[in-house]
Amino acid sequence: MKNLRTALFLCIFAFSFPVFSQTKSLLGETPAQKSHRMQWWTDARFGMFIHWGLYSLPARHEWVRNYERITNDQYQKYFDNFNPNEFNPKEWAKKAKAAGMKYAVLTTKHHEGFCLFDSKYTDYKSTKTQAKRDLVKEFVEAFRAEGIKIGFYYSLIDWHHPDFTIDDTHPLRVDGNEASKEVAYARLNKGKDMARYRAYLKNQITELLTNYGKIDILWLDFSYPGKFGKGHQDWGSVDLVKTIRKLQPNIILDDRADLKDYSDGYDFVTPEQVKPAELLKYKGKYWETCQTFSGSWGYFRDENTWKSQHQLLDLLTTSVANGGNLILNVGPTARGEFDYRANKALDSLGYWMHANNQAIYDCTFPPDEYNLPAELNVRVTYNPSKKKLYLHLFDYPTDGKITLPNYNGKISYAQFLNDDSEILFKSDGNGLILNLPKSKPPYEIPVVELSLK
Structure with a gap:
């Protein structure tokens, strides 16, 4: 994978995936109870991911801050110029419904730290930009009105927060051997306090799961444990997931909080950007493959490796034929619209799904x-x-x-x-x-x- 995020995650995923017979439990849910809670999701099979944030302005990948090692001050111009004057989530929802998608997951905050919701814990949010709107609230209302289940993506990572310590995935990361990096990070992180960041993270997730009604899915993203990385202890994942389950008992949770050794530390695994042939190995588990129409999650103006209708249908049908879900991503433009290539892909899926959705919904692998x-x-x-x-x-x-x-x-x-x-x-x-x-x-x-x- 060319995508650093994908490469990092797949390494972690490959290492941790084999652990499925956990003995530890956070809340003691039985397999039968989990099956009942997951039923709508396994019936739905097809969802929409929406990656949207300040990175839509540079329009050259959602990891542009990381790739180009951009500082907070240098990145500020995108906050100052964020003005999605064509944002109409009702149109987004109609597009998702017409394409046959049953649920949608929006990036409420990506790694850049910018919030699309009106959080009381930061001013780095959409209501403080020219938009002057709680974009998450409007998304929820529009998609819920179309009968689409609501999902929130929330980045565990935050390159903007003053207490988030610099590490090997941070835009301000350092190069060199282990010893030199240890010295450099100690200097760069002086005064930063991950305990304060953990409180911020928990407070924001509490807002998201309290202020917008019933939330069906929560996507936490992502862990990369190691000497110069971050894992469950950095996020306070055990306490965090207990809080999530308490606030939204029926919510469905992804697997990226580094709690693979807990039976209920997550609900489904998330193979990212894998080929259809690789999906067979997840058969018999709860899983969802997350995929892009092109090679980027955020809007990328000059990226041209867009998947054909055949490739998209291969992902969808192969997912269901192996008992899994597909979530396909759209990266809206900085004006708040789906670009013409995304609309073309969604329209082609809608044409096929209108005629053939009975082969997707409520389906799984055969005997x-x-x-x-x-x-x-x-x-x-x-x-x-x-x-x-x-x-x-x-x-x-x-x-x-x-x-x-x-x-x-x-x-x-x-x-x-x-x-x-x-x-x-x-x-x-x-x-x-x-x-x-x-x-x-x-x-x-x-x-x-x-x-x-």
């Missing part, structure tokens, strides 16, 4: 007996309550025929999902043969619905 050979290049999703299988056809057959091994005698009816038009089938010694029309339906990845006997 093993319905797995298909890799050479067919078909993703299979399954709705256990309706007893429906959905075949996502990544390679549409030129002769219109697909043979499904081991499906003989198990299917009562077949149809295209987009229009409920019948697909005839027959059995032979090789399996069930679907007779598809030679003309592919007008969808990048057509879906066949199979009713089980």
Whole structure:
């Protein structure tokens, strides 16, 4: 990964992921209770991430402060010029709903430390800019009105706060060997107090979980333990998560507070920017892959590695086919709008989801007996309550025929999902043969619905 944030996180994630059978618990929730609490999320399968902050003005990556080692004084011009005069969260919410997204997670504060909400603990917030608005409040009201579940992202990191100690991910980090860095950081961090920062962090999260009604998801981001990093002790994660669970008992929490050894220190794991083929290994767990339309989370004017509709649908269908969720990110412009490339991607997803969403919502991986050979290049999703299988056809057959091994005698009816038009089938010694029309339906990845006997 070129993204420093991604590279750092994946190293940590790879190290910590294998721990799933924890014995320690913060609040004593049973697996059955967790399953009930998580049900809406596992049914939804598809969400929107929104990374928005002062970094939308330089428009060259949300980690621009880190990459270019920008000081607070140098970064101040973006605060002074932040004026999102086209911000209309009602339009954002309509776009998310039309694309088929069931929940949305907004960056209330990213690593730069700027708050999109009216916190009483800082003046580094949207209400003190030319916007003069609590942008989080408006987001919540708009998305809730569309029936979309509400999620908050909150950065554990804060490069602006005076008590946040400088470390190896900070814009003012130092280079050199371990001994020289130890001396330099001791000098740079003189007078800083992480205990005061922990109190700030806890106070702001308490505001977010108190002032905006029911919050469905909280994304804390991220931990990087080590000599020149930060982990659960720096954040006070145990106390923090207990506070979160007390304030919002039904909230769903990500895994980045460095509490992997607690069974209820998190609810789901978060593979970031991974390829679809890598998602198989998370099968059977609660997980959500976070992905960008392009190579950046924040608005990046000159970045051009945008994913095609095929790639986006691959991420979505492969996620569900392995029992996970996909959250796709939009980085609004400094004026508060989704740029044309994001709108184009969302519109293409909306077209496909309108016709095929039944193969996504309430679905998961199928029983093993319905797995298909890799050479067919078909993703299979399954709705256990309706007893429906959905075949996502990544390679549409030129002769219109697909043979499904081991499906003989198990299917009562077949149809295209987009229009409920019948697909005839027959059995032979090789399996069930679907007779598809030679003309592919007008969808990048057509879906066949199979009713089980």
